[in-house]
Amino acid sequence: AQKITQTQPGMFVQEKEAVTLDCTYDTSDQSYGLFWYKQPSSGEMIFLIYQGSYDEQNATEGRYSLNFQKARKSANLVISASQLGDSAMYFCAMREGLTGTASKLTFGTGTRLQVTL
Amino acid sequence: GAVVSQHPSWVICKSGTSVKIECRSLDFQATTMFWYRQFPKQSLMLMATSNEGSKATYEQGVEKDKFLINHASLTLSTLTVTSAHPEDSSFYICSARTYRGKLGKLFFGSGTQLSVL
Numbered sequence: 001a002q003k004i005t006q007t008q009p010g011m012f013v014q015e016k017e018a019v020t021l022d023c024t025y026d027t028s029d030q031s032y033g034l035f036w037y038k039q040p041s042s043g044e045m046i047f048l049i050y051q052g053s054y055d056e057q058n059a060t061e062g063r064y065s066l067n068f069q070k071a072r073k074s075a076n077l078v079i080s081a082s083q084l085g086d087s088a089m090y091f092c093a094m095r096e097g098l099t100g101t102a103s104k105l106t107f108g109t110g111t112r113l114q115v116t117l
Numbered sequence: 118g119a120v121v122s123q124h125p126s127w128v129i130c131k132s133g134t135s136v137k138i139e140c141r142s143l144d145f146q147a148t149t150m151f152w153y154r155q156f157p158k159q160s161l162m163l164m165a166t167s168n169e170g171s172k173a174t175y176e177q178g179v180e181k182d183k184f185l186i187n188h189a190s191l192t193l194s195t196l197t198v199t200s201a202h203p204e205d206s207s208f209y210i211c212s213a214r215t216y217r218g219k220l221g222k223l224f225f226g227s228g229t230q231l232s233v234l
Contacts, residue, residue, distance in 0.1 A: 037225075043208055045161075045225035091160065104151055105212075105223065107160045 003027065004094050004108035011113050013082045020067070021077040021111045023092030029053075032096045034075040035105065036066065039089040048090075051075055082115045089113075120144055121213050123226025130201055131234055138196045138229045140211035146191035147213035151223070152184075155208040164209075167194045201233045 005024045013019035025034065036048040051059045051066045059066040067076040079086055089112050093105040120143040130136050140150055148169050153161040165175045165186050173186035183205075185197040194213075198205050210228040 035223075043155075043210070043228040043230065045210060045212070045228075047224065104163055104166055106163075109160045 003106045004092050006092055006108035006111050008111045009109070011111055012116055013079075013113065014116055015084060016081055018078060018080045019082055019113065021079070021090050021092075021113065023075045023077065023108060025073050025075060025092075025094050027073075027094065027096050029096045032094055034066070034068070035093040035095070036064070036075075036077045037091045037093060038086075039091060039110070041088070045091075049077065079113075084115050084117075087113060087115045121147075121211065121224045121226040123211055123229055125229060126227060127230040127232075129232045129234065132202055133200055136198045136201055136231060138198075138209055138211075138231075140194045140196070140213070140226050142192045142213045142224075145213075147194075148191060149214045150188060150194040151212045151214075152186060152194075152196050153210045153212070155210060155228075157208075161210065164196075198231065201231070203233045206231055206233045 003026050007022055011019060032053045034051045038046040038048055049059050049061045049064045049066050051068045058068050063080045065078045067078055075092060089110045091110045092108040095105050122141045122143055124139045128136055150167040152164045154164050155161045163176050164179045164184060165173045167173045167186045167188040169188045169191050175181050183199055185199060188194040196209060208228050208230050211226045212223045214223050
């Protein structure tokens with residue numbers, strides 16, 4: 001079974017509008033972390049936001065917020081006031097276990113966001 | 118913020134030659150680094166986890182003798198693609214873990230596009 005599911009292969013949003021990118025996850029761990037990364041056409045991976053499974057508040061970082069619904073196992077990314085520079089591939093990722101060794105991430109298949117004028 | 122430098126950013130090589138990719142953490146010590154591979158328009162797939170001073174842990178299906186990983190210091194990990202073939206052409210990206218700031222934050226290098234002729 002997929003551990004991270006991003007059901008939207010592509011999304012369009014108009015400049016200055018808000019957009020929600022969906023992410024659901026599957027884990028039996030009680031402790032885990034959820035991440036969102038942005039990958040522009042240049043290929044680099046840019047960290048956007050992090051949510052720990054025990055965090056009571058939804059994470060926010062500037063225009064990015066994470067709508068964390070633990071019971072539904074969803075961690076949707078909300079981008080407010082979209083800008084043309086937000087056009088990129090967005091990946092949701094999960095790390096199972098908050099402490100310990102490898103901290104390896106499992107990535108979703110990504111959502112390509114296109115911001116239009 | 119933490120920076121991970123990856124070099125080279127792109128490389129073209131002949132089939133049968135070996136290619137070395139370097140990943141450096143510039144302003145922090147990375148006890149663990151990760152190597153990913155990404156095919157066009159697909160997600161990142163973890164290849165191996167590299168721990169300083171010990172042998173790398175490879176994911177299932179990744180050939181250890183083909184993808185040699187060395188993590189000789191706390192700031193440097195290298196991936197060597199040995200006897201490269203056209204099917205090894207891909208985008209390779211490393212990441213390093215730091216404990217500074219929020220627990221579990223990973224920083225990525227800018228990636229290396231490998232083209233094997």
